[in-house]
Amino acid sequence: MERTFLMIKPDGVQRGLVGDIISRFETKGFTLVGMKAMTVSKELAEKHYAVHRDKPFFGSLVDFIISGPVIAMVWQGNGVITSARKLIGATNPLSAEPGTIRGDYGLTIGRNIIHGSDALETAEAEIDLWFDAGELIAWESCQRPWLYE
Ligand code: DAT
Ligand code: MG
Numbered sequence: 001m002e003r004t005f006l007m008i009k010p011d012g013v014q015r016g017l018v019g020d021i022i023s024r025f026e027t028k029g030f031t032l033v034g035m036k037a038m039t040v041s042k043e044l045a046e047k048h049y050a051v052h053r054d055k056p057f058f059g060s061l062v063d064f065i066i067s068g069p070v071i072a073m074v075w076q077g078n079g080v081i082t083s084a085r086k087l088i089g090a091t092n093p094l095s096a097e098p099g100t101i102r103g104d105y106g107l108t109i110g111r112n113i114i115h116g117s118d119a120l121e122t123a124e125a126e127i128d129l130w131f132d133a134g135e136l137i138a139w140e141s142c143q144r145p146w147l148y149e
Helices: 010-014 018-028 042-048 058-065 080-088 101-105 120-130
Strands: 003-008 031-038 070-076 114-116
Touching: 003 018, 003 080, 003 120, 010 018, 010 058, 010 070, 018 031, 018 070, 018 080, 042 058, 042 120, 070 080, 080 101, 080 114
Parallel strands: none
Antiparallel strands: 003 070, 003 114, 031 070
């Protein structure tokens, strides 16, 4: 089953949005298979955003991610990578549709509340980067027959 890496950024934690955000993925039908509250080291933040290292916003992005606790999560389900990106909304919250997390809660691109992996390869790499195998659980929701035919 497909898995993705989601991370509620420090602004989402500080603003008390953790419960609402988790609820959106839970009620969609996805399964939470790993979660931890943590502060992020500079090294981990730089690795996670390595693809952006030459961008002008890289330094402020890393400083933001290490500025307070985050909630790192792995979610599982049919089409979860693309679906989670849709539930999250466009990178710039002002362009994100109402009903999406960023569209409902954000105002600026540098405070856009949550990260979600953008493709199968990045999801696998990010799960490996953020979690040890022993931190992920294998389980099946009792809702499964009512979510999948
Ligand atoms: P996403 O988080 O939607 O995958 P991304 O991978 O293009 O977006 O960029 C990673 C993060 O970097 C993004 O969530 C916020 C920040 N960012 C992106 N573009 C930016 C910009 N033009 N100015 C400031 N921050 C930016
Ligand atoms: Mg991205």
